[in-house]
């Protein structure tokens with residue numbers, strides 16, 4: 040019998056999409072469903088972005104473009120990251136891809152050989168594990184439960200890096216927890232990283248413009264500029280500009296890594312489409328009022344979610360300070376029943392909640408934390424309060 044490659048046996052479809060599909064099905068069946076499942080920003084970019092795309096279409100060159108990204112896009116990205124204090128990078132330090140997911144995949148492929156150590160914290164964004172498994176890396180998970188606010192401690196990082204992984208992947212603000220590391224926390228972790236020069240560091244910081252409470256965005260390179268030789272910063276238009284379907288992601292880091300990503304692009308995709316590139320330049324260089332307003336809106340929604348969850352006795356929920364997720368530890372519900380349906384774990388919890396109340400959340404096991412569920416709260420504002428009310432009722436009805 041003809042065989043597929045071994046790596047395909049290790050590749051899995053996204054667990055998040057499975058619950059989203061189920062919610063879609065119930066909606067199609069006429070059920071009143073409120074979705075807190077997929078991590079989409081749920082807004083569209085400004086008119087200037089569409090105008091730039093239309094203009095590019097009118098002037099279409101019909102040609103292949105640069106493997107790295109057009110000069111205009113690289114320059115717009117360099118100016119964009121200077122605004123968050125990442126300066127001193129040139130075109131040779133940056134590269135683009137079809138979304139941050141593609142850029143991260145390319146970087147991992149460029150840095151990791153089979154069996155190489157790959158360390159990251161749990162809870163993690165699902166694709167980290169999926170990518171690591173496809174590449175057959177030696178995965179080192181660093182558990183960060185709710186009891187430690189889902190944050191990695193310097194001592195944990197020290198113990199992990201002492202094992203000399205090839206790559207340490209860090210995510211700040213974090214999906215699924217919404218946690219954001221303070222300046223002091225980043226500085227303490229950067230001090231540990233400085234001790235271990237044989238490890239590359241990927242900082243997936245695509246939510247860096249969605250930080251609340253005046254906490255600010257901080258990076259290892261801010262704390263220790265000498266780390267720029269091995270820290271690779273990841274960014275994306277998806278969440279900040281309401282453009283997940285446009286598929287534009289970026290990296291900034293050492294020239295050798297940007298060159299490797301460019302080479303991977305030349306073999307996988309050749310270039311980002313011209314119309315998408317023009318829209319991306321407009322998003323990065325044009326008015327920033329939409330992202331700023333959305334950040335304020337998400338902070339207010341975060342407060343609304345936290346206020347609702349505080350009504351549930353025994354629920355543990357560290358307060359997120361960025362992105363648009365809340366990640367409560369719902370294990371207080373395990374072993375109880377809802378309308379006779381027993382809830383033994385996070386998957387059964389989400390299934391029962393969807394069935395009984397029509398609210399879709401993602402089981403925490405999709406992110407390596409089976410005691411929790413992820414609430415993505417970017418739904419239209421009028422749906423948020425009723426959706427939260429249904430969750431509170433669901434808890435109150437447990438026996």
Ligand SMILES: Cc1ncc(COP(=O)(O)O)c(C=O)c1O
Nearest residue numbers: 078138139140164214275277288
């Ligand atoms: C932490 C994190 N990194 C990367 C991505 C991928 O972003 P993109 O749409 O640019 O591929 C996501 C998307 O959900 C994410 O949450």
